[in-house]
Amino acid sequence: MNKVSVKELVDECDLVVFSGGIDLESRFIVTSDISRPGLEMTGYFDYYPSERIQLLGMTEISFAHRMKKNERERIMDKMCGQNTPCFLVSRFLPIPVELEEAGKRHHIPILRSKLPTTRLSSRITDFLQTKLSERRSVHGVLMDIYGLGVLITGDSGVGKSETALDLIKRGHRLIADDRVEIYRQDEQTLVGEAPEILSHLLEIRGVGIIDVMNLFGAGSVRQNTNISLIVNLENWSAAKQYDRLGSGEQAYEMFDVSLPKINIPVKVGRNMAIIIEAAAMNFRAKTMGYDATQKFEDNLNRLIQKNSVK
CATH class of the missing domain: 3.40.1390.20 (HprK N-terminal domain-like)
Structure with missing residues (x-):
């Protein structure tokens, strides 16, 4: 206890x-x-x-x-x-x-x-x-992207830390790398932070452990953040069908709090930092009432109706 x-x-x-x-x-x-x-x-x-x-x-x-x-x-x-x-x-x-x-x-x-x-x-x-609060340790990287807490998960070696480094260089902030301590602040909010021993540290294979605050400044890190979105990175599989319209959002449950989760395939040539950045902006747009997927469907329906009249 x-x-x-x-x-x-x-x-x-x-x-x-x-x-x-x-x-x-x-x-x-x-x-x-x-x-x-x-x-x-x-x-x-x-x-x-x-x-x-x-x-x-x-x-x-x-x-x-x-x-x-x-x-x-x-x-x-x-x-x-x-x-x-x-x-x-x-x-x-x-x-x-x-x-x-x-x-x-x-x-x-x-x-x-x-x-x-x-x-x-x-x-x-x-x-x-x-x-x-009850705490749970999760394998992943937690970033602050445009004020949104984005938890990046995925198998070991998929490139989470490297993506985090790229996001830091683009002006976003690191909360935790490798292990994220998560607790429930209230009935609707999960908060993530780094274990004390890993605070401000990032592990890059081939380079070792780097101190993000020392290399990039105090503005590149945060102590904790509310988690808004989970982005799961997975190796690209030709046999799997991936979401192309933005309607494949899933839900992840922890401490009876539901968080939106999206899966993003990883392969050579894809800039994961930019993609995750875009995913965060798109999620924020949805929370503000603008849904690009719905707009596409509305445009498609109007086109179908227009052609059917002809």
């Missing part, structure tokens, strides 16, 4: 440690869901999600300051579950003494942020979803 330490959360989200700093690396977050313990402040703990970050905003802190001291002590102590990763207070609001004491007794860190509650919740949720 994926997990994130509270220390990582503090470092990545620019949080301030109010108390419990020595426990940051021993407390772990296992879910991207965040709890706003409003009902718990009133004493209702039947469905208390103690494994979540407990985020206290203006409403919770204001209510806590109106409670009687003994009631506040009881509630704050009960909110400290065995698997509660941390308490987080927004807007640098004043932290009740009883919460501070309960956190120390149960070794639960208390964190603060200057951000408003809604923005803080959104920022932390995005970070945790990225870190905790």
Whole structure:
């Protein structure tokens, strides 16, 4: 099971440690869901999600300051579950003494942020979803082509990396070569990035490993991108019929997200970088409502009708 330490959360989200700093690396977050313990402040703990970050905003802190001291002590102590990763207070609001004491007794860190509650919740949720999402490693090359994330797949030796190098020279950006780490950002979006050990690196047979950022500059690489299109390269076969009208688009499923996939045959004399570049532009045109295949079919139908009248 994926997990994130509270220390990582503090470092990545620019949080301030109010108390419990020595426990940051021993407390772990296992879910991207965040709890706003409003009902718990009133004493209702039947469905208390103690494994979540407990985020206290203006409403919770204001209510806590109106409670009687003994009631506040009881509630704050009960909110400290065995698997509660941390308490987080927004807007640098004043932290009740009883919460501070309960956190120390149960070794639960208390964190603060200057951000408003809604923005803080959104920022932390995005970070945790990225870190905790299920990941899958795919063999291929991921490129940013005209702002579209294009995953280039195909058998080993078909020319994926060489094509990627040509695309980089044409001004497009590399995200990952050889292995692409993919995770689901939301119900409709897959994000791809390079494993840390392969970041910015490209392998060219006969040359070896090259550092793309060092050779072509910082503008030639990206850390990650949303995947919009899959282009599968395959060796040309005379016995196979290939799509010529653009109606052979397939679907590729991963993490219950469907991505469009096209197959492009490879043979000597075909400039794969230009073809993939054109495929990306054509895909973007389709998403904007222009379909060249449909236009051809409309033109053909008009021609048939015109000839039939004669």
